[in-house]
Amino acid sequence: MAVSLAPAAGTKPAFRARTVVARRTARRSLRAAVLWGYVFGITVASSAFSYNTIYKTAAERRRLDLVFGANRAVAALFGPAAHLDTVPGFTAYKSSMAVMIIGAVWGLLHSTRLLRGEEDAGRWDLLVSGETTLRQAVIQALSGFAAAAALVWLITFAITAAVGRASSVRIGVQASLYLALALVSSSVIFLAVGTLTSQLAASRRRASSYAGVVLGLSYGLRMVGDAVPGLHWMVWTSPLGWVEELRPLTDPQPLALVPIVAFTFAVALAAVYFAGRRDVGGSILPERSSREARLRTLTGPLGLTFRLMRSSMTSWVVAVAIGGLLVGITAQAAGSTVVGSSVEQVFTRLGAPGFGAKAFLGVIFVILAMTVGFQAATQFGMMRAEEAGGRADHLLVGAVSRSRWFLGWLVAVALSLLASSLAAGLFTWIGASLQGSGVGVGSCLAAGVNIFPPALFILGAGALTIGFLPRLTGAVMYAILGWSTLAELVGGFVAESHWALDTSLFHQMSAAPAVAPNWQTSAVLAGLGVLMAIVGHQALLRRDLEQE
Amino acid sequence: MARAADFAIRTQALTKRYGDVGALVDLDLEVAAGEVIGYLGPNGAGKTTTIRLLLGLIRPSSGRAEIFGVDCHRRPVEAHQRVAVVPGEANLWPELTGAETLHLLGQVHGKVDDAYRDELIGRFELDPSKKVRAYSRGNRQKVLLIGALMSRADLLLLDEPTSGLDPLMEQAFRVSVGEARERGQTVFLSSHVLSEVEALCDRVAILRQGRLVESGSLSEMRHLSAVTVEATVAGEMPELGGVSGLSSVAVEGKALRCQVHGPIEPLLTVLMQSGVASLLIREPSLEELFLALYGRNSDHAGEH
Numbered sequence: 110m111a112v113s114l115a116p117a118a119g120t121k122p123a124f125r126a127r128t129v130v131a132r133r134t135a136r137r138s139l140r141a142a143v144l145w146g147y148v149f150g151i152t153v154a155s156s157a158f159s160y161n162t163i164y165k166t167a168a169e170r171r172r173l174d175l176v177f178g179a180n181r182a183v184a185a186l187f188g189p190a191a192h193l194d195t196v197p198g199f200t201a202y203k204s205s206m207a208v209m210i211i212g213a214v215w216g217l218l219h220s221t222r223l224l225r226g227e228e229d230a231g232r233w234d235l236l237v238s239g240e241t242t243l244r245q246a247v248i249q250a251l252s253g254f255a256a257a258a259a260l261v262w263l264i265t266f267a268i269t270a271a272v273g274r275a276s277s278v279r280i281g282v283q284a285s286l287y288l289a290l291a292l293v294s295s296s297v298i299f300l301a302v303g304t305l306t307s308q309l310a311a312s313r314r315r316a317s318s319y320a321g322v323v324l325g326l327s328y329g330l331r332m333v334g335d336a337v338p339g340l341h342w343m344v345w346t347s348p349l350g351w352v353e354e355l356r357p358l359t360d361p362q363p364l365a366l367v368p369i370v371a372f373t374f375a376v377a378l379a380a381v382y383f384a385g386r387r388d389v390g391g392s393i394l395p396e397r398s399s400r401e402a403r404l405r406t407l408t409g410p411l412g413l414t415f416r417l418m419r420s421s422m423t424s425w426v427v428a429v430a431i432g433g434l435l436v437g438i439t440a441q442a443a444g445s446t447v448v449g450s451s452v453e454q455v456f457t458r459l460g461a462p463g464f465g466a467k468a469f470l471g472v473i474f475v476i477l478a479m480t481v482g483f484q485a486a487t488q489f490g491m492m493r494a495e496e497a498g499g500r501a502d503h504l505l506v507g508a509v510s511r512s513r514w515f516l517g518w519l520v521a522v523a524l525s526l527l528a529s530s531l532a533a534g535l536f537t538w539i540g541a542s543l544q545g546s547g548v549g550v551g552s553c554l555a556a557g558v559n560i561f562p563p564a565l566f567i568l569g570a571g572a573l574t575i576g577f578l579p580r581l582t583g584a585v586m587y588a589i590l591g592w593s594t595l596a597e598l599v600g601g602f603v604a605e606s607h608w609a610l611d612t613s614l615f616h617q618m619s620a621a622p623a624v625a626p627n628w629q630t631s632a633v634l635a636g637l638g639v640l641m642a643i644v645g646h647q648a649l650l651r652r653d654l655e656q657e
Numbered sequence: 658m659a660r661a662a663d664f665a666i667r668t669q670a671l672t673k674r675y676g677d678v679g680a681l682v683d684l685d686l687e688v689a690a691g692e693v694i695g696y697l698g699p700n701g702a703g704k705t706t707t708i709r710l711l712l713g714l715i716r717p718s719s720g721r722a723e724i725f726g727v728d729c730h731r732r733p734v735e736a737h738q739r740v741a742v743v744p745g746e747a748n749l750w751p752e753l754t755g756a757e758t759l760h761l762l763g764q765v766h767g768k769v770d771d772a773y774r775d776e777l778i779g780r781f782e783l784d785p786s787k788k789v790r791a792y793s794r795g796n797r798q799k800v801l802l803i804g805a806l807m808s809r810a811d812l813l814l815l816d817e818p819t820s821g822l823d824p825l826m827e828q829a830f831r832v833s834v835g836e837a838r839e840r841g842q843t844v845f846l847s848s849h850v851l852s853e854v855e856a857l858c859d860r861v862a863i864l865r866q867g868r869l870v871e872s873g874s875l876s877e878m879r880h881l882s883a884v885t886v887e888a889t890v891a892g893e894m895p896e897l898g899g900v901s902g903l904s905s906v907a908v909e910g911k912a913l914r915c916q917v918h919g920p921i922e923p924l925l926t927v928l929m930q931s932g933v934a935s936l937l938i939r940e941p942s943l944e945e946l947f948l949a950l951y952g953r954n955s956d957h958a959g960e961h
């Protein structure tokens with residue numbers, strides 16, 4: 110790859126120096142922006158086209174609308190459904206929630222990586238010297254993000270408008286612009302939130318978990334607002350709720366743009382303000398530079414692993430517990446509306462037949478399984494980071510064998526996953542019994558244990574990869590997660606795509622508590638995870654340690 | 658012939674390749690127990706690679722390496738029992754304090770001389786209550802140094818141990834290596850600071866492009882190299898054409914300046930004939946020695 114160090118002809122070097130962060134941010138966002146633009150656009154296109162093939166007659170469409178439109182379970186999970194008897198209504202509904210979540214997660218991970226991550230690695234020291242101050246650098250980074258978001262918007266718009274010309278779809282240019290704007294808005298909000306938390310927190314991991322908390326709260330608040338009658342106002346307390354209230358294609362409500370724009374600007378301004386009040390590499394939230402040594406637990410590699418994982422472990426368990434509590438509370442209201450063929454069909458396809466709170470919770474636990482799978486990926490990623498950062502060397506040049514180090518991490522992560530799984534079961538039950546939904550503590554706990562094996566499988570896949578291709582450890586785990594999540598979303602709604610569901614990791618487990626847990630398949634999943642870990646372990650013993 | 662276990666380090670045809678690049682090629686190196694050896698070479702010569710091979714962190718492409726007679730590749734944990742290390746890059750856990758890091762390194766090692774550790778903390782003026790995140794680069798390096806020295810391990814593998822240290826701390830480091838030598842510890846010191854190597858090491862080994870190009874005591878190495886002679890003769894400058902081993906000859910009236918390879922006697926004999934008014938014979942400094950060696954063409958590199 111040719112690298113030009115000389116400034117391009119015709120531009121002033123001073124100008125280039127003053128915009129280096131903006132250009133760098135935009136360039137490093139380019140690939141992701143194009144990718145998400147296409148993904149968003151294609152999500153819209155596939156929803157629009159699949160509607161016509163699945164719901165052919167007007168009667169079928171009306172029934173779909175009647176059943177889903179009033180369904181609180183569906184509203185709680187995927188947002189309210191309006192005008193499902195029309196292509197645009199179905200399209201907006203099908204694409205909104207998935208894109209909203211994916212976009213928000215990308216926004217917060219991307220911004221914290223490019224800001225706090227780069228700063229952690231010491232690369233900002235080079236950038237923020239000479240022509241640029243930290244405050245200006247953050248302004249520049251924000252403009253880089255804005256450019257990236259604009260690109261996502263444009264590509265999504267272009268695909269939507271092109272698809273909208275089809276006679277079977279009929280989405281106009283203006284409506285396409287507005288839909289694309291609605292789809293990209295959660296990314297914009299969380300790019301800003303990530304920029305702010307990058308100023309507040311002293312490490313990338315903390316910055317992204319703070320932003321993750323904001324995302325989790327937003328989802329939870331709007332979920333309660335959508336599900337519980339009389340609490341609809343809660344939707345307006347949540348950034349994701351505002352995005353929902355944009356109601357593209359069906360019942361546009363541009364007024365909801367006001368809080369979105371105001372919130373984004375306020376958050377961005379706060380980020381810029383705080384950037385000016387701290388040092389490069391420093392943080393706003395106090396980070397004590399010295400403290401009493403805590404030696405009791407630091408007795409060796411396992412003690413160290415637990416020390417390193419402690420905050421991540423607590424955050425995940427608490428997050429899963431709060432999530433479980435919230436969905437537990439909504440279970441009764443939401444589940445009571447799961448009567449009627451279409452929703453039941455969706456739930457049945459996802460493995461949770463029947464109706465009532467139990468069926469609803471069956472689907473919920475699939476989502477909780479995805480969450481705990483995500484936890485497996487991030488926590489096992491910490492082990493790879495120890496190797497890549499050269500810190501594992503200190504242990505491995507001592508009396509610690511590679512086996513001991515590796516097993517220590519596997520055990521620690523597995524225990525942390527088990528804790529989350531049990532918390533999911535317990536707190537969902539507490540939430541559900543607060544509303545008197547009559548789901549037993551036993552079946553909730555069993556449902557919690559039931560989501561542990563898929564997470565173990567992902568952990569095993571990571572362990573296998575780290576043995577052979579250490580650099581791909583994270584990528585493989587996230588690919589399994591991403592694919593399975595997508596397959597659940599598509600397979601749940603499109604009857605013809607049952608093959609997709611079959612490839613989902615989470616479809617292999619039974620959707621307890623809607624049905625009884627199938628401990629045999631669970632044992633197979635867990636066994637495969639252990640087997641992969643064993644093979645990965647053998648490979649790890651035979652390879653070079655790889656730093657980055 | 659010494660037994661295998663008498664050698665702190667022994668490698669046989671040790672080789673590490675990355676694709677076509679020979680990071681280390683056919684290294685045969687023996688370091689006797691109790692020796693302090695300097696390991697030198699330009700950037701990318703293969704010094705860090707050697708140390709990582711000795712530690713079993715990377716696998717040799719061919720050849721073998723032993724520490725005190727224990728195979729580094731097959732029985733790494735056993736080999737590590739008598740080793741302490743300062744790695745080439747100061748990557749530590751930012752969340753831990755200095756004291757916690759030292760405690761952890763000690764736990765991982767198994768044995769620590771607590772009194773000596775505290776002495777070292779004082780000597781290197783380290784504040785152990787600070788978090789690693791808040792340490793300067795030099796202070797992180799100190800943590801690693803103390804972590805290695807406090808174990809009193811039989812073999813110290815030090816990869817550029819003084820990078821980032823100020824001159825006072827560099828002095829403290831020399832004192833500590835001196836103590837290690839007195840206790841009979843073996844020290845393997847990879848470094849770019851030639852004065853440090855000159856002051857501390859009994860022997861040096863020089864690496865270039867993955868191959869060992871020189872190895873021997875400093876005085877042996879000086880003999881291999883040219884000495885500089887500056888002389889003023891009393892009478893006429895004699896004819897020097899017949900003297901072997903001369904180079905860079907510069908004559909200015911009665912003053913002579915030249916380099917002599919090999920024995921110096923033939924030159925002196927010739928000069929005596931016209932009477933010597935003043936004479937200065939200077940051995941090359943380590944720096945000159947290395948500059949000459951580093952700068953050699955690569956086709957000379959593999960000849961030794």
Ligand SMILES: Nc1ncnc2c1ncn2[C@@H]1O[C@H](COP(=O)(O)OP(=O)(O)OP(=O)(O)O)[C@@H](O)[C@H]1O
Nearest residue numbers: 675678679680698699700701702703704705706707
């Ligand atoms: N993981 C790797 N992949 C490919 N090449 C590598 C790898 N590690 C080292 N090398 C190559 O091996 C050679 C020796 O590297 P090494 O780090 O041992 O040098 P060094 O003598 O320690 O240099 P320095 O004085 O700069 O620390 C270099 O050419 C380097 O590029």
Ligand SMILES: [Mg+2]
Nearest residue numbers: 704705706745
């Ligand atoms: Mg090196």
